Amino acid sequence: MDTSDARNRIFARIRGAQQRPAELRETEHAAAQDYLAHHPSGPRPALPDDLVAHFILKAEALATTIARVPALADAPAAVAAYLKARELPTDAIAWPTLSALDWAGAGCHVEFRKPHGTDLVGITGCFCAVAETGALMMQSGPETFASATLLPETHVAIVPVSRVVAGHEDAFALVRSERGQLARATNFIAGPSRTADIEQTLVLGAHGPYRVHVILVDGA
Numbered sequence: 001m002d003t004s005d006a007r008n009r010i011f012a013r014i015r016g017a018q019q020r021p022a023e024l025r026e027t028e029h030a031a032a033q034d035y036l037a038h039h040p041s042g043p044r045p046a047l048p049d050d051l052v053a054h055f056i057l058k059a060e061a062l063a064t065t066i067a068r069v070p071a072l073a074d075a076p077a078a079v080a081a082y083l084k085a086r087e088l089p090t091d092a093i094a095w096p097t098l099s100a101l102d103w104a105g106a107g108c109h110v111e112f113r114k115p116h117g118t119d120l121v122g123i124t125g126c127f128c129a130v131a132e133t134g135a136l137m138m139q140s141g142p143e144t145f146a147s148a149t150l151l152p153e154t155h156v157a158i159v160p161v162s163r164v165v166a167g168h169e170d171a172f173a174l175v176r177s178e179r180g181q182l183a184r185a186t187n188f189i190a191g192p193s194r195t196a197d198i199e200q201t202l203v204l205g206a207h208g209p210y211r212v213h214v215i216l217v218d219g220a
Contacts, residue, residue, distance in 0.1 A: 004184075036176070044132075044167055051131040052161050052216065058134025062191030064212045071219040075158050076106035078215050079123060083108070086211075088154055092121035096143040098158065115151040122152035122209070126189075128174055129159050129214075132167040133190060136214070139175065140185035149189060155209040157189070160220035 012022040048054050056066050067078045075098075083090050084107075094103075096112040103110040115122055127139040136157055140146040149155050165171050168188075175182055192212050 041169060044169065047131060047166050051164050051166055055129055055131040055134055055164050056216075058131065059129075059191070059214060060134070062134050062212075064134065064191045064214055066214050066216060068216040068218065070217075072158070072160075072217050073101065075215050075217060076101050076103045076108060079156050079158075079213075080106040080108050082156065082213050082215075083121065083154075089120050091119075092123050092156075093119045093148060093152070094123035095125060095145070095148060097125055098123060114145050114147050117151070119152050121154045121156065122148040123156045123158070124148050126157050126159050126163070128163040128165050128171050130166075130168055130171055130188070131164055133188075135168075135188045135190040136212075137168075137171045137175075138185075138187040138189060139179070139183035140187075141183060146185045146187055149187065150209070153209055154211045154213070155189070156213045156215065158215045158217060160217045162220060 015022055059066060065082070067082060069075055069078050079092075080090060082088075083092075090107055091109045092111075093115045094110045094112055098110075099112045110123065124138070125144070126136040127144075128137050129135070130137060136159065138144070138146060138149055149157075165174060172182075175186075189212060192210055
């Protein structure tokens with residue numbers, strides 16, 4: 001469902017209540033960009049030089065599992081090995097951005113579409129990964145739909161090591177430099193979904209996948 005029109009009407013009403021024009025003026029956009037460029041960053045923890053190793057450490061602490069491959073072409077075999085080792089189905093849905101990879105040759109049947117209720121495995125890329133927290137940053141789009149990370153019980157993310165950044169500040173800066181603005185849905189995935197709302201008992205898979213597995217790609 002496209003909610004852009006409803007969102008724009010809401011923003012227009014807010015701006016009207018502030019006695020501002022319904023559409024964002026160019027001067028307002030420039031002022032916001034200037035503020036972001038010159039506003040000093042807050043204090044940040046020191047991180048080791050090896051951001052990838054730190055990301056792995058933090059991600060595993062969140063119950064994310066990790067595999068590492070030398071090249072993007074090796075990712076399908078790594079995904080198949082993970083699924084078979086855990087006796088999970090090798091039928092999956094995936095982002096269309098991954099359609100050029102040889103999934104059939106690795107023994108996986110992959111459809112490049114949004115998930116249905118019966119799809120158990122979702123395979124995606126990610127916008128970037130955050131070493132400080134072990135989280136994955138997702139930016140939604142026509143070929144990078146957020147539902148692939150939320151609906152299937154198992155989420156497998158393919159992450160180039162070149163897209164591992166130090167902190168969340170760096171992740172947002174990367175969005176601004178590469179895309180200009182945040183996507184309609186910006187999600188940070190920090191391990192499997194979990195809740196302890198009922199009797200303080202930890203339950204996985206409450207609001208999303210039971211499993212998150214990351215394939216780190218060295219040559220990408």
